[in-house]
Amino acid sequence: MTIRRQRVEWVVAADRSHLHELAANVILDVLRNTERPVFGFATGGTPLGLYEQLVRRSLENPRLLTRWQDVTGFNLDEYVGLSPEHPQSYHHYMWRYVYRYLPVRPDRMFIPKGIGNLEDNCRSYDESLMKYGWPDVQILGIGKNGHIGFNEPARRLAMNTHVTRLSESTRLANARFFPSARDVPEQAITMGMAGILRAKQIVLLAFGEAKRDALIRAFSGWLGTDVPASLLQLHPHVTVFTDQDIFGDLS
Numbered sequence: 001m002t003i004r005r006q007r008v009e010w011v012v013a014a015d016r017s018h019l020h021e022l023a024a025n026v027i028l029d030v031l032r033n034t035e036r037p038v039f040g041f042a043t044g045g046t047p048l049g050l051y052e053q054l055v056r057r058s059l060e061n062p063r064l065l066t067r068w069q070d071v072t073g074f075n076l077d078e079y080v081g082l083s084p085e086h087p088q089s090y091h092h093y094m095w096r097y098v099y100r101y102l103p104v105r106p107d108r109m110f111i112p113k114g115i116g117n118l119e120d121n122c123r124s125y126d127e128s129l130m131k132y133g134w135p136d137v138q139i140l141g142i143g144k145n146g147h148i149g150f151n152e153p154a155r156r157l158a159m160n161t162h163v164t165r166l167s168e169s170t171r172l173a174n175a176r177f178f179p180s181a182r183d184v185p186e187q188a189i190t191m192g193m194a195g196i197l198r199a200k201q202i203v204l205l206a207f208g209e210a211k212r213d214a215l216i217r218a219f220s221g222w223l224g225t226d227v228p229a230s231l232l233q234l235h236p237h238v239t240v241f242t243d244q245d246i247f248g249d250l251s
C-alpha cells in the first residue's frame with residue numbers, strides 16, 4: 001500500500017476490501033468522537049463495501065451502534081421522477097443497504113426529493129444543511145467524466161442544490177442499475193459543489209481502470225468546470241482511497 005501526503009492524501013492499495021476498511025475507520029472515528037456527527041453519503045456501486053463495513057462493525061459493537069441515534073445524514077443526490085419507494089431511487093438504496101440496519105432517526109436522514117415541486121425541494125434541502133450543518137465527513141465517488149454527486153461537466157457549475165440534466169455518459173454508466181438504458185431518468189437533483197466543499201473532511205473512493213482517467217484529470221493541478229472533481233483540489237482535507245496507482249509504483 002502507498003500512502004502519499006500532499007494537500008490531497010492518497011491511500012493506494014490493490015485490495016478494495018482493505019480500502020473499504022480504511023475508509024470505514026475514518027467514518028467510525030468521527031462517529032465515536034463527535035457529539036452530533038453529520039455524514040454526507042454517496043450512492044453508486046463503489047461505496048457498497050464501505051457501507052457493509054459500517055453496518056457490520058456497528059452491529060458488532062453495541063456502544064457504537066447507539067451512536068447512530070445522534071447522526072444526521074445528507075445524501076448527495078436523487079433522480080428526478082423516482083418516488084422514494086422506487087427500487088432504483090437513492091432513497092431506496094440508502095434504506096436497503098444502510099439505514100434499515102442502524103438505529104438512525106428517519107427524520108434526520110436527508111435525501112433530496114426527486115418528485116413534487118423541485119425548486120422547493122432544492123431550497124428546503126439547503127435549509128436543512130444550514131440548520132444541521134455541513135457534513136463532518138463527506139463520502140464521494142467519482143463519475144468516469146469527473147462528475148461529483150450529479151454535478152456534470154459544464155461551462156458553469158451551480159453552487160447550491162439544484163436540478164441538473166444527466167450526461168449521456170452518466171446515463172449509460174448507471175443503466176446497469178435499471179431494466180434498460182431508456183429507464184435511466186434524464187434529470188436529477190444534486191447538492192452543488194459549494195455544499196460538497198463545505199464538508200470538514202472528504203473521503204473519495206475510486207476503483208477500477210474506468211476511473212483512472214477521471215482521477216488523473218481531477219488531481220492534475222488544474223481546475224476546470226469541465227472536470228467538477230478538480231474543485232476538490234481546493235479542499236484542505238481530502239483523502240482518496242483507490243486501487244489505481246496513478247503515480248505508477250503500486251507495491
Ligand code: GLP
Nearest residue numbers: 042043044045046141142143149
Ligand atoms: C453516480 C452518483 C455519484 C457516484 C457516481 C459513481 O452517478 N450520482 O454519486 O459517485 O455515479 O458511481 P459508481 O460508484 O457506481 O461508479
